[in-house]
Amino acid sequence: MAPSSPVPDGKRPTLADVAARAGVSTALVSIVMRGVKGASDATRERVLEAARDIGYRPDTRARLLRSNRSRLLGVQFGLQHPFHADLVEGIYAAAEPAGYQVALSAVAPSRSEQHAVDALLGDRCEALILLGPQAAAARLKALADQLPVVCVARRLQAPSGNVDVVRTADDEGARQAVDHLVALGHRDIAHIDGGKAPGAADRRRGYRTAMKRHGLDHHIRVLPGGLTEEDGAAAASRLLGSQHRPTAVLAFNDYAATGVLDTLLRSGVTVPEEISVVGFDDTRLASLAHVNLTTVRQDATSLTEHAVTRAIARLEGKRTPDRDTVVPPHLIVRATTAAAPLPS
Known part of the structure; x- marks a missing residue:
């Protein structure tokens, strides 16, 4: 049986600790850990077993830094x-x-x-x-x-x-969302914007382009929004407080869309019977059973x-x-x- 070499609490095991545990030289342990020739199968297994016993893990980052990579x-x-x-x-x-x-x-x-x-x-x-x-x-x-x-x-x-x-292609994603809503008969489609977030300008442009292509120029409505549920909720509250509610909303992302859904639910507005909601990204949140959000998937x-x-x-x-x-x-x-x- 190989001699034992306990490692003090809080100390990271070293090659020397593995060598002491396996009863071999530190150089031989290094050969095994680097996966190069120079150790018999039996010795290699004994060294690896000793490393497992004491919780040794090779410091690959240090080795790479020594190699200038x-x-x-x-x-x-x-x-x-x-x-x-x-x-x-x-x-x-x-x-x-x-x-x-x-x-x-x-x-x-x-x-x-x-x-x-x-x-x-x-x-x-x-x-x-x-x-x-x-x-x-x-x-x-x-x-x-x-x-x-x-x-x-x-x-x-x-x-x-x-x-x-x-x-x-963020603009194309927004166009797909608008095309889907128009195919369902929607005309009053609002877009909750992403502000200065990357992708927001393209999604905003895609929304506007699609609305104009469908002859819905007069229904274009872009609301200030953002990335978060709070941003979506605030924008939805403004929509509900306006004189003319849209029948559909395209939110900047899924989290803003969930803020919209929450606000509509709390206000007694049914989704999708009264207002349809579309998100963007297809995050894990969108596919949760209680959310089940129509969205544009980024791959x-x-x-x-x-x-x-x-x-x-x-x-x-x-x-x-x-x-x-x-x-x-x-x-x-x-x-x-x-x-x-x-x-x-």
Whole structure:
């Protein structure tokens, strides 16, 4: 039986601890942990068993730093953007099989984008994947002069320098939503705007374009909104307080849409019998049984696979001619839309 070598409480087990536990040299443990030749099968198994016994985990980041590579993708995301959680999950799924790790840095009301990016640069990330960044294009270009930068879910007006863009066709998603509502007989369709959030301008433009195409110019109504349930609720309250209620509402995102649904429910307005509601993103919230929201799906898997592929391609010197990758959206019809009510 291999000699025991207890590790003091609170101390991270080291190669030396594994070696003492397995009764071999530290050099032999290093060979086993690096997966190179030089240890018999029996010795390799004994070392791995000892590592499991004492809870040893190789410090892969330290090893990569010694090799002058971090293989670390830095991801900036927004705490107030629920869809970013889906994107982060997709980035992990795409990065780890390719041999890259992910470092996260959040943007919050008390933490700026600049702070979030500086933290990632301090972690020696090799590339940045920025989810819905609001920084000026010049700032993004300056970052891209230092390391590969991929912006996800934001359109950048040309020229964007060396910045790669992966985004949804937000204007097309809004057009799909309006087309769906018009096909159900709706004419009075309001849009709750996303303010300055990435994608908001395209969704607003898509809504206006679709309304005009259907000859509904006089029914165009854009209300100030935002990203949150509170923003959606406030906009819905304004609609209910107006002289002329719409028969359908397209919200900037799913969370704003749930704020609309809550306000309508509390006001005794039935959905979709009196007012139909459409969200955007198709977050997990939208598919919950008690929400069952009609929404425009952003393909999080496709967006993140493209983003990670672009970042890694830049790092490995591969050719990537297209800097703007646009992923099509898809309308998901659920229970919050129905035929427009008959005029009273």
